[in-house]
Amino acid sequence: MPLPLLLSLSMALLTVGIYAIATARHASCSRRVYSVALAISGVALILVLTHLLTASAPATLTLPLSLPWLGAHFRLDALSAFFLIVVNLGGAVASLFALGYGQHERAPERVLPFFPAFLAGMNLVLLADDAFTFLFAWEFMSLTSWALVMAHHQESANARAGYLYLVMACFGTLTLLLAFGMMAGPNGGYDFAAIRAGEMTPGLAAVVLILALLGAGSKAGLVPLHVWLPLAHPAAPSHVSALMSGVMTKVAVYGFIRIVFDLLGEPMAWWWGGLVLALGGITAVLGVLYALMQHDLKRLLAYHTVENIGIIFIGLGLALAFQANHMYASAALALTAALFHILNHSLFKSLLFLGTGAVLTATGERDMERLGGLIHPMPWTALAFLMGAAAISALPPLNGFVSEWLTFQAILLTPELPQWLLKFLAPAVGALLALSAALAAACFVKAFGITFLGRPRSPAATQAQETDRYSLVAMFTLAALCLLAGILPGLVVDSLAPVVGLLNGGAQLATQHTQPWLTLAPIVDAKSAYNGLLVLLFMALSGTAAALLIHRFASSASRRGPAWDCGFPDASPATQYTAGSFAQPIRRVFGSIVFQARERVTMPPPGDGRPARLEVQLRDPVWDYGYAPITMAVIAASTRANHLQYLTIRRYLSLVFGALVVLLLGMALWR
Amino acid sequence: MALITDFLVQGGQMLLILLLAPLLTGWVRTLKAQLLRRRGPSLLQPYRDLLKLLRKEVVLAESASWLFRVAPYLIFAAIWVAAALVPTFASGLMFNWTADLIAIVALLGTARFFLALAGLDVGTSFGGIGSSREMMIASLAEPAMLMMVFTLSLLAGATELTTVARFMLAADVGLRVSLALALLALLIVAIAENARIPVDNPATHLELTMVHEAMVLEYSGRHLALIELAASLKLLLYISLIGCIFAPWGMATAGAGLPAYFIGVAAYLGKLALGGFLLALFETSIAKMRVFRVDQFLGVALMLGLLGALLLFVSRSL
Numbered sequence: 001m002p003l004p005l006l007l008s009l010s011m012a013l014l015t016v017g018i019y020a021i022a023t024a025r026h027a028s029c030s031r032r033v034y035s036v037a038l039a040i041s042g043v044a045l046i047l048v049l050t051h052l053l054t055a056s057a058p059a060t061l062t063l064p065l066s067l068p069w070l071g072a073h074f075r076l077d078a079l080s081a082f083f084l085i086v087v088n089l090g091g092a093v094a095s096l097f098a099l100g101y102g103q104h105e106r107a108p109e110r111v112l113p114f115f116p117a118f119l120a121g122m123n124l125v126l127l128a129d130d131a132f133t134f135l136f137a138w139e140f141m142s143l144t145s146w147a148l149v150m151a152h153h154q155e156s157a158n159a160r161a162g163y164l165y166l167v168m169a170c171f172g173t174l175t176l177l178l179a180f181g182m183m184a185g186p187n188g189g190y191d192f193a194a195i196r197a198g199e200m201t202p203g204l205a206a207v208v209l210i211l212a213l214l215g216a217g218s219k220a221g222l223v224p225l226h227v228w229l230p231l232a233h234p235a236a237p238s239h240v241s242a243l244m245s246g247v248m249t250k251v252a253v254y255g256f257i258r259i260v261f262d263l264l265g266e267p268m269a270w271w272w273g274g275l276v277l278a279l280g281g282i283t284a285v286l287g288v289l290y291a292l293m294q295h296d297l298k299r300l301l302a303y304h305t306v307e308n309i310g311i312i313f314i315g316l317g318l319a320l321a322f323q324a325n326h327m328y329a330s331a332a333l334a335l336t337a338a339l340f341h342i343l344n345h346s347l348f349k350s351l352l353f354l355g356t357g358a359v360l361t362a363t364g365e366r367d368m369e370r371l372g373g374l375i376h377p378m379p380w381t382a383l384a385f386l387m388g389a390a391a392i393s394a395l396p397p398l399n400g401f402v403s404e405w406l407t408f409q410a411i412l413l414t415p416e417l418p419q420w421l422l423k424f425l426a427p428a429v430g431a432l433l434a435l436s437a438a439l440a441a442a443c444f445v446k447a448f449g450i451t452f453l454g455r456p457r458s459p460a461a462t463q464a465q466e467t468d469r470y471s472l473v474a475m476f477t478l479a480a481l482c483l484l485a486g487i488l489p490g491l492v493v494d495s496l497a498p499v500v501g502l503l504n505g506g507a508q509l510a511t512q513h514t515q516p517w518l519t520l521a522p523i524v525d526a527k528s529a530y531n532g533l534l535v536l537l538f539m540a541l542s543g544t545a546a547a548l549l550i551h552r553f554a555s556s557a558s559r560r561g562p563a564w565d566c567g568f569p570d571a572s573p574a575t576q577y578t579a580g581s582f583a584q585p586i587r588r589v590f591g592s593i594v595f596q597a598r599e600r601v602t603m604p605p606p607g608d609g610r611p612a613r614l615e616v617q618l619r620d621p622v623w624d625y626g627y628a629p630i631t632m633a634v635i636a637a638s639t640r641a642n643h644l645q646y647l648t649i650r651r652y653l654s655l656v657f658g659a660l661v662v663l664l665l666g667m668a669l670w671r
Numbered sequence: 672m673a674l675i676t677d678f679l680v681q682g683g684q685m686l687l688i689l690l691l692a693p694l695l696t697g698w699v700r701t702l703k704a705q706l707l708r709r710r711g712p713s714l715l716q717p718y719r720d721l722l723k724l725l726r727k728e729v730v731l732a733e734s735a736s737w738l739f740r741v742a743p744y745l746i747f748a749a750i751w752v753a754a755a756l757v758p759t760f761a762s763g764l765m766f767n768w769t770a771d772l773i774a775i776v777a778l779l780g781t782a783r784f785f786l787a788l789a790g791l792d793v794g795t796s797f798g799g800i801g802s803s804r805e806m807m808i809a810s811l812a813e814p815a816m817l818m819m820v821f822t823l824s825l826l827a828g829a830t831e832l833t834t835v836a837r838f839m840l841a842a843d844v845g846l847r848v849s850l851a852l853a854l855l856a857l858l859i860v861a862i863a864e865n866a867r868i869p870v871d872n873p874a875t876h877l878e879l880t881m882v883h884e885a886m887v888l889e890y891s892g893r894h895l896a897l898i899e900l901a902a903s904l905k906l907l908l909y910i911s912l913i914g915c916i917f918a919p920w921g922m923a924t925a926g927a928g929l930p931a932y933f934i935g936v937a938a939y940l941g942k943l944a945l946g947g948f949l950l951a952l953f954e955t956s957i958a959k960m961r962v963f964r965v966d967q968f969l970g971v972a973l974m975l976g977l978l979g980a981l982l983l984f985v986s987r988s989l
Contacts, residue, residue, distance in 0.1 A: 373794065375736040386738070395781040396774055408773055408817070412824050415984055427980040430821055431973070434814035441780060441813075442806035445787045449802065454794030455734050519768065527829040534769045535752065535778070543748035550725060550893050557728035564732070564889055565795040577791065577799020585807035589966040 002047045003059040003076045006084070006127060009044045013037065013120035017113045024109035030102040033112045034095045037119060041092035044123070048084040051076060055498045066132050073191045075129035078498040079262065082339065083126045083254045086346045089481075090247035091119045093474045094239040097354045100468035101239055104361050110151040111237055118144040118243065122251050130191035131180035135173065138255070142169040142219075145248060148240045149232045161231035168218050168228040176215035176255065179208045183263060195263045202268040209272055212259040213279070219252035221306045222313065223283040224622045229306060230290070234298030234366070238357025241298060245305040246350035250342050253312055260316075261503040266323060270419045273321025277422075280317050281429035284310030284436040286622075289594055292443045292586055293618055295579045297356050297366045300447055301349065304392065307436055308345040311407065312338050314429055318410045319504070321422050328507035330413040333522050335500045336493055336509055337406035343492065344399045344485060348391040351478035355385035358467035358475070359451065363460040368447070368579040373456040377464045382452045384475035389448045391482040393441040397536040399485035402492075402520065404437055409528055439586070446582045455573040487532040489520045580616070587616070595619055677765040677925070680932070684764060685755045687936075688911070692754075692903035693717035695910070695947055702951035717903065724896035732793040732889050742789040743890065743897040746782045750901040753778040754908040758915050760935035762833040763925035771830040772820045776813065779864070779908075782901065783809055790886030801885025804962060808870065808882065811969035812863045815856050818976025822853040823916065825983040832912075836919040848989050852979035854917050859972035861909040865902070867950065869960040870968065882962075910946035911939075918942060 016036050023029045050056075058077035065072040076084075098115070105111055121141035128134035146169065150162040182204055183195045200208070218225035233245045260267075267273065287307030294300040315338025322331035358381045359374060360366050375382040391398035411433070414426035456462040466472075485492050490512030501508040509522055521529040550556075563569050591597035595618040602613045647655070697714045704711025731739070753775045758767060770778065783805065790802035824830045826849070827838035838844065863870045866883035875881050887898050915922070921938025923931040960968060982989040 373734065375738060375792075379737065382736075382738075390781070390784065393780075393784060394777065395784055396770070396777050401774075401777050405773055405777075409830070412821065412830070415825055415987075423984045424981065427818075427821060427977060427984055430980070431814055431818055431977050434817035435810070438780075438810040438813035441784055442810050445784060445791070445802060445806050449788050449791035453736065453738065453788060453792040454799075527834065528771045528773075528824075528831055529768045530771060530774050531769045534766065535774070538752045538755075538766075538769070539745075539748040542751050543744040546747055546897065547744050550897075554725035554893055555728055558892070559728055559730055560733050561730045562733060563793050563795050564730075565793075566797050566888060570796065573794065575796050576794045577796060577803060582791075582799060582803045582806075585804055585962070586810060588963060589807060589811070 001059075002051050002056075003061050003074060003127070005047060006044055006076065006123065007061070007074060009040050010120040010123045010127075012040055013116040013123070016040075017115075017117035017120070020112035020116070021109075024112045029112060030105065030108050031099060033116060034098045034102055037116050038092055038095035038099070040116075041088045041095060041119065045085060045088040045092055048076075048081045048088065052078060052081040052085065052498065053495055060129060066136065067190075070130060070132055070190055072133045073129035073193075074127045074133070075192070076127060078502045079254070079257065080126045082496065082499045083250060083342075084123065086250050086343060087119070087122045087126065087247050090243055090346055090350050091122075093350060093478055094243050094354070096477070097242070097357065097471050097474035098239040100470035101237075101354075101357050101361060103468075105237060107151055111148060111240070114144045114147045114151075115240065118148060118240070121145075122248060125251050126254060129193070131184060131195075132190055134255075135177060135180065138176065139173055141248065141251065142173065145236075145240075145244055148236045148244075150235075151237060151240075152235070155235075157231070158235040161228070161235045164228040165232040168225065172215045172218035172225075174215075175211045175218075179211035179215060179259060182208050182211070183259075192263060196265070200264065205264050205268050206272070208264060209260055209275075212256055213276070216252045216256035216259070217279070220249045220256070220309045221283075221287075222279055222309060223286050223306065224626045226283070226287070226306045227623060227627060230294075230299050230302040233302040233305065234296065238298070238353055238360055241302075242350040242353035242357070245302055245353055246346045249305055249309055250346055253309070253316075253342060257316070257503065260320070266505075267320045268324075270321060270324040270417075270422060273317050273319070273324055274419075274422050274425055275317070276313055276320055277317030277425055277429050280310045280313030280315075281432035282310070283307070283313060285432045285439070286310075286594070288436045288439040288443060289590055290620075292439060292446070292583050293591065293595065295368050297359065297368055297371075297447065297451060298353070300368075300443065301352050301356060304440065304443070305345075305349060307440060308341065308349065308392075310436070311404065311433065312341050312345070314338075314433060315341060315407050315410065317429075318407075318414070318426075321414070321417060323504065325417055325419075327413075327416060328504055330410065330416070332500050332504050332507050332509050333406065333413065334410040335504055336496055336522070337403055337410050339496050339499055340406060340489070340492060341403035344391070344403050344482070347478050347481050347485065348388045348400060351384060351388035351475055351482065352392065354471065354475050354478070355381055355388060358471050359464075361467060361471075362464035363458075365458065365460050368450045370458040371451045371456070371461045372454045372458075372573065372576065373452070373461060374464055375452040378452075378466045380472050381467055381475065382448075384472070384479045385452065386448055387479040387482055389444040391486070393444045394437045395441070396530075397483075397486050397532040397539070399482045399489070402486055402489040402530070402532065404433070405530055406522060407433060409522055412528075413523075439590075442586060446579055450577075450579045450582060454576050457573050457576070457578075487536050488518060489530075489532055490515060490518050493520065493522070587618075591618065594621065596621075673926070680761065680925070681755075681765045684759055684761070685751070688754050688759060688904065688907055689751065689900075691943065692900065692907045693721060695907050695943055696903040698944065698947045699906075699951050702948055703955055706951060706955040717899075721896050721900060724891075724899070725893050727892040729892035729894055732795075734792075734794050735889070736792055738785075739789055739792040739889075740894070742785045742792075743894040743901075745785050746789075747897040747901045747904075749778050749782040749785075750904050750908070753782075754904045754911070756832070757908055757911045758832055758836055758922065759911050760939040761923040761925055761927070761932060762836045762915070762919075765925070767833050768831060772823070772832055772835070773817065773830055775832075775912075776816050776820065779905070780809070780813060782905075786886055786898070789890075793889045795889065797885045797888050801882050801888070804882045805886060808863050808965055808969065811966060811973060812860045815969060815972035815976045816860045816864075818973060818980055819853045819856045819860070822849050822976065822979040822983060825980060825987075826850070832915060836915050836922060837924075839916060839919050840922070849979040849982045850917070852975045852982070854913075856972040856976040856979065857913060857916075859968065859975075861913065862953075863965070863969055863972075865906045865909060868954045869957050870965050872959050907943070910943055910950075913946065914939070914942035
């Protein structure tokens, strides 16, 4: 009976939202709302976990709501159960974090009502089983998250971010609406069961694929539809940023998977996989390159979401390519990799955003150039953030490595594909994936190193204090899950098996937890195997042994002194490497091509006391070549259309007459 | 009984590489000195240096954090584990399947991540310059290395090193264009990753182009000893890796018995000596590169790796 319970939990979340409208100005309201949200998400998490782990049969429910001839259909199957885990885990941890963090909120009445409603919206998207309910919940989720983005709307940057988000969300929903309309066909079979049963022509299915890619991709942040994401995600309060980046993008990916893998059924042409694969590869590399150029910690993380969405879509594209060629065993590996990365990204991205929230509370800053040395006042936050940074950089033995490893293993199976274009595309995408992993490590050395290490660069960073206990528990829960998923990947892969089976015509990976020493061996263990547990064990043993032996037999003495710095110690913290200078070599190597990065040094003549200036100019290719022409065209067209407002009555009448004639002519020709 | 022997062989290999690593560094240094017509230090000098550093007290900078003190142990552990997972004198040891080649590359990435962080920890300009350049180099070297792994795994059908080594030992591999490209890519990556001329200069301390030495500038005493040892282990790892993949001759299989192991060890020592000699020869015959030439040098490796993989996608016989 988990489905009615889950629905009532979502309703309960909505009720909490309404309650918050009434009492938001009350001091204790914040704590009450977040603790109820935590409890509800926790119960929902347990429900869906048991559903997925016991591999229960799908449950369905129809309520006499929404459109009178349709009714609201709901369904809980393995796919929605998996994504519900992601959503409710993220929701529970964000609520726990907000128990402490929410106390510092300047405008609680703008956050508290929408936070539980946002959670409810995401839950409902995943449970929906007809197009109307799906789109309704999708729009509800978009609108509540938009309201949260606009929580601090007095800042002009936030207002702009909110506007852009609204435009992109409308565009995304429009494409999804068209996609569902095409799938439903002329008879209007809008419930998913009817869509699944229906037959589609390959041409129509391809259009649906592209529409789904546009609709879900714009919400998930697929290049070139990502432009709103790095502006909107950072604008919200940090625990909401964590939800938007870590969880809502996954709901978007769910929309894509549900439409393309489930509703459309078998991919009808091989180029579907190629398209998704290429988009994923480009998104991964561009996302991380954008991130490297950022100095704003939250925006850097948001761009990394774009990168990770790219990695997820690489896995999905491979799965489509394999399925189109009936290679279901390989498709199972690619799907497992994508789903595993979805889980992983929700864990470490939420963790990193929460860590940023802690930094923001402690210092009021999110510009890295004004932080530094936070590891001294905030050692625990630093440790949690470090684990998240290591996990997202795909370092063993943490979880990010496992899913990227699985993706690599899936790419290594592509020579079996018969199509030449895919054969060439796959290694190129492999190179892009490797590049993005290496650049991500560089980016997180920068993010952690400049923020937490070194010496404080501003008074705010000097006076920082460790964050509260709720926030720490929330962050360490996620950090522990990152470690566990990294060292026990076999268990995760096994629990993903029903989801993979559902999307892949029953084919799934071999059972992993029976492997000796809990090794992960997705194909055959002589071909490729990875054991995170043993790697961790060996590292811990050799590191500890070295430490003990050295301290026992050699020396354990240490003394503090001024920094050596090759004999030129510099007193001012301003002489440290900054985020900008750290990224300079990479900007020079990659940015000069991708962003047309230009550096200009203005050196005053000798004797002139003015400081020298270094100006860096970056151009965003997506904005310059994609959006700017569209905006220009819209502005030009609306300026033209503006003349229509100042016509005489005669001209209006003749316009109406002309339009009528054209329409009638059109009708006549159409017949 | 077999289990205990397996354990012993695996443990023996771990100790062997740990003990051999400084000797290899000393061997390269001595050869380089002699190629320059200097007498050079004794072969055992690196051991003496390490022992001396281990016994000295650590001077920590005032702004150093706990990460700075933990990082050397972490770096050492990650590199030692990675090096221990590369088959040296025998393949198919007890734990060789723990991590395949991709995981070994990633383990080296873990070590590099923490070394770069340690470089930033004290908050000096030299540390920052080293970290920033190291990550720039790595962002090209790591993909090049992974493309090399792709090439190998397309040929051998596995990323597991033991399987790759056995495949390479089989007679029907022959000479292949893709393997030559992969070898070249791996050599370039090895030079860059080990901070060797022309990418970096391991012998300099006061030069603005230095990378690795700039990151470890603030380290002293036992911490420095561990980092030096880890650097030696990394050099050994790369030479073992090249030996294991491209010259697996003489390597014993697990459980082959003592005589085979002795042959394996002798062959391994020979490979190390030869690798060290070639490295010294190469380093003395070339000049250090400007930092912003390094990306072109490594870009070549990346393209070679990609080309090797693409050739195999075109035809399995290339």
